[in-house]
Amino acid sequence: MSAILPPAERLWWKHPLDRVEGLWIAIAFAWCMVMFFMMVGWHIYGKQNLSTETYKTTPEMFSAKTQAMVDKYTVRTETDEKIPVVHPPEGSDVYLIGRLWSWWPILELEKDKTYKLHMTSMDYNHGFSLQPTNINIQVVPGYEHVMKITPNQSGQFSIVCNEFCGINHHTMVGRLYVK
Numbered sequence: 429m430s431a432i433l434p435p436a437e438r439l440w441w442k443h444p445l446d447r448v449e450g451l452w453i454a455i456a457f458a459w460c461m462v463m464f465f466m467m468v469g470w471h472i473y474g475k476q477n478l479s480t481e482t483y484k485t486t487p488e489m490f491s492a493k494t495q496a497m498v499d500k501y502t503v504r505t506e507t508d509e510k511i512p513v514v515h516p517p518e519g520s521d522v523y524l525i526g527r528l529w530s531w532w533p534i535l536e537l538e539k540d541k542t543y544k545l546h547m548t549s550m551d552y553n554h555g556f557s558l559q560p561t562n563i564n565i566q567v568v569p570g571y572e573h574v575m576k577i578t579p580n581q582s583g584q585f586s587i588v589c590n591e592f593c594g595i596n597h598h599t600m601v602g603r604l605y606v607k
């Protein structure tokens with residue numbers, strides 16, 4: 429039998445299942461189940477990828493909310509571009525914009541305090557990667573991703589874009605402070 433010549437017996441699904449074939453199906457199915465339950469288990473025990481709520485938004489709506497937070501809670505500016513450093517109060521909604529090719533503004537949060545972080549992209553898909561903690565969140569234009577965060581480590585963190593977004597993708601970095 430070859431691929432060019434069709435098998436004499438066309439109703440292949442009526443053939444008895446070979447023992448080895450059956451074994452492989454059983455192994456593959458068992459492994460599928462392991463991976464399926466790992467998705468749930470990793471969410472609880474992995475403590476890396478936060479589950480987000482997602483809502484529709486527009487760049488205008490999101491910019492307005494972010495600007496309002498920046499106007500209210502900016503404590504200083506950093507770098508030559510005068511990026512505002514925003515220190516919002518505990519429990520408040522904090523906003524972060526991803527766009528070609530920056531994260532804006534710089535957030536300054538407090539350790540062991542809980543915030544509601546909102547994120548969107550103004551243009552293309554970006555990837556929020558918080559280093560060195562390895563938290564990863566997809567940032568999709570048109571959608572507002574919301575997650576509850578409680579920083580448990582203080583220091584200066586880097587936000588790196590881990591979704592290829594064009595010629596300056598490698599320069600799309602930001603900062604986040606935890607005090």
Ligand code: CUA
Nearest residue numbers: 589591593597
């Ligand atoms: Cu944004 Cu890569």
